[in-house]
Amino acid sequence: xxxxxxxxxxxxxxxxxxxxxxxxxxxxxxxxxxxxxxxxxxxxxxxxxxxxxxxxxxxxxxxxxxxxxxxxxxxxxxxxxxxxxxxxxxxxxxxxxxxxxxxxxxxxxxxxxxxxxxxxxxxxxxxxxxxxxxxxxxxxxxxxxxxxxxxxxxxxxxxxxxxxxxxxxxxxxxxxxxxxxxxxxxxxxxxxxxxxxxxxxxxxxxxxxxxxxxxxxxxxxxxxxxxxxxxxxxxxxxxxxxxxxxxxxxxxxxxxxxxxxxxxxxxxxxxxxxxxxxxxxxxxxxxxxxxxxxxxxxxxxxxxxxxxxxxxxxxxxxxxxxxxxxxxxxxxxxxxxxxxxxxxxxxxxxxxxxxxxxxx
Ligand code: SF4
Numbered sequence: 001x002x003x004x005x006x007x008x009x010x011x012x013x014x015x016x017x018x019x020x021x022x023x024x025x026x027x028x029x030x031x032x033x034x035x036x037x038x039x040x041x042x043x044x045x046x047x048x049x050x051x052x053x054x055x056x057x058x059x060x061x062x063x064x065x066x067x068x069x070x071x072x073x074x075x076x077x078x079x080x081x082x083x084x085x086x087x088x089x090x091x092x093x094x095x096x097x098x099x100x101x102x103x104x105x106x107x108x109x110x111x112x113x114x115x116x117x118x119x120x121x122x123x124x125x126x127x128x129x130x131x132x133x134x135x136x137x138x139x140x141x142x143x144x145x146x147x148x149x150x151x152x153x154x155x156x157x158x159x160x161x162x163x164x165x166x167x168x169x170x171x172x173x174x175x176x177x178x179x180x181x182x183x184x185x186x187x188x189x190x191x192x193x194x195x196x197x198x199x200x201x202x203x204x205x206x207x208x209x210x211x212x213x214x215x216x217x218x219x220x221x222x223x224x225x226x227x228x229x230x231x232x233x234x235x236x237x238x239x240x241x242x243x244x245x246x247x248x249x250x251x252x253x254x255x256x257x258x259x260x261x262x263x264x265x266x267x268x269x270x271x272x273x274x275x276x277x278x279x280x281x282x283x284x285x286x287x288x289x290x291x292x293x294x295x296x297x298x299x300x301x302x303x304x305x306x307x308x309x310x311x312x313x314x315x316x317x318x319x320x321x322x323x324x325x326x327x328x329x330x331x332x333x334x335x336x337x338x339x340x341x342x343x344x345x346x347x348x349x350x351x352x353x354x355x356x357x358x359x360x
Contacts, residue, residue: 008041015296015309016168017289018209018262031168032213038170050086054295055169058130058161061094065134068094087300092135092336099128099137103156106141111155113189122152125189125196127223128159129203131332139348143199143226146354150233150241155194160185162203167210168294179214187220198223199348201260201267201331202294209263225260226350227270234277242357243278251281252352253321255314255338257331258289271330271349278353282328287313292333292340310341318342328352 016031042051053060064071072093075082083089103110117123124147132139140156147154163178190196198204207223234241252275260267268284275282291309296302318338321327329335329346338346 004041007037011037013305015289015291015293017258017293019258019288022262022265032210035167035170035172035175039172040170042170048086050088050299051169053086053088055166055171055174057165057295058163061130061134062159062161065094065098065100068096068098072096083300088295088298089300089303090298090340095135095137097137099133099140102137102141106145108141108144108156110158113158113185117192120192120194123155123192123194124152124229125155125157125194127157127186127196127198127204129162129198129200130159130164131200131203133159135332136335136348139199139351142348142351142354146350146357149354149357151237152233157186157189162206164203164206165295167206175210176214179211183211183215183218183220186223190221195229196221196223197226197229199226199350201225201257201264202333205259205263225264225267227267227274228264231270231274234274238277241277248356249279249281250326251283252326252328252349253283253285254349255285255287255290255327255329255334255346257329257334258293260330267330274353275349278356280352280356282349285317287317290314290331290334290337292337294333297333297337297340306337307341310337314338315341326352 011030011034014030014034016034018029018031021027021029021031075091075093079089079091082091097105111125126140126143126147128140144154144156160182161178162182163175166172166175166178186196198207204223204225207221212219234243254268254271256268256271272282272284289309290313291297291306293306297306314337318324318327319342324344325347327338327346328349329338330348335346335348338344
């Protein structure tokens with residue numbers, strides 16, 4: 001039992017950044033080991049309220065996002081209590097206006113999967129995730145508009161929880177249920193053989209990293225990160241796209257999410273190629289994890305470590321970049337950490353690209 005407790009304590013220090021996954025010569029995957037260990041550990045131990053909340057965060061914020069201003073107020077009133085009793089802090093605020101309100105404003109409808117498609121050319125399916133849909137819906141709208149400006153028809157799929165929090169906390173049976181449900185849902189959509197794209201790296205890559213562990217060879221869908229599809233699309237249609245001239249070239253600075261760097265190491269270069277095609281210069285900033293890593297940086301006992309990690313690799317680099325509007329971060333956690341410590345809102349790359357596409 002002592003060894004069990006010690007292993008638990010050691011694994012609690014793991015951020016789940018997945019940096020070890022890509023560099024380990026024998027492919028030891030500590031975050032997956034941690035999830036399995038926690039599942040076994042908590043068969044004999046009582047779970048904390050904190051674990052329960054993190055595991056079910058996707059479902060909770062889906063409900064709260066129906067009344068974002070009200071729940072932001074409630075959350076801020078009860079923040080000291082949440083910090084004392086549940087030991088979570090600096091939780092992000094729900095977006096107001098919500099995605100539902102923004103979709104109405106932009107006259108965008110969520111795709112009804114029962115609807116028969118009249119044509120299949122130039123169509124992409126955009127998956128929703130809990131981070132961008134409920135905290136940064138402006139990024140969902142920017143992605144939608146960007147592809148629309150590039151001549152694509154975008155089917156914005158209904159929101160489905162991914163099970164990310166359940167995997168993280170070792171609720172693996174509950175995670176498997178979500179995975180099977182999503183396999184049915186996205187599998188049906190995938191019958192149309194349309195590209196399926198995701199915005200948030202940590203969620204999108206879990207469809208490729210954690211889902212196959214449950215589904216083995218039965219996975220019926222595959223999701224690409226938007227930059228993977230976009231770069232191929234540009235290569236194929238370069239001459240016919242409304243891309244800007246190089247005359248207005250500006251320099252941007254890219255900070256990629258640690259899961260993305262670990263599981264898709266070519267991602268920064270892919271973004272760089274896209275920016276070049278858009279007539280812009282993109283400098284890749286090589287850093288480790290920002291210290292937020294999903295829920296890690298929000299857990300009170302990790303906050304000091306989380307901030308120290310940011311101070312180590314991110315803070316000074318960001319401080320020395322004069323034009324903060326040109327600092328781009330691909331992960332929600334990274335943008336949250338930049339906001340928490342450096343005090344400004346970093347953009348997602350699509351927010352820049354959508355502004356510089358020239359409509360014919
Ligand atoms: S903190 Fe990152 S590199 Fe270290 S064990 Fe956890 S996932 Fe691997």
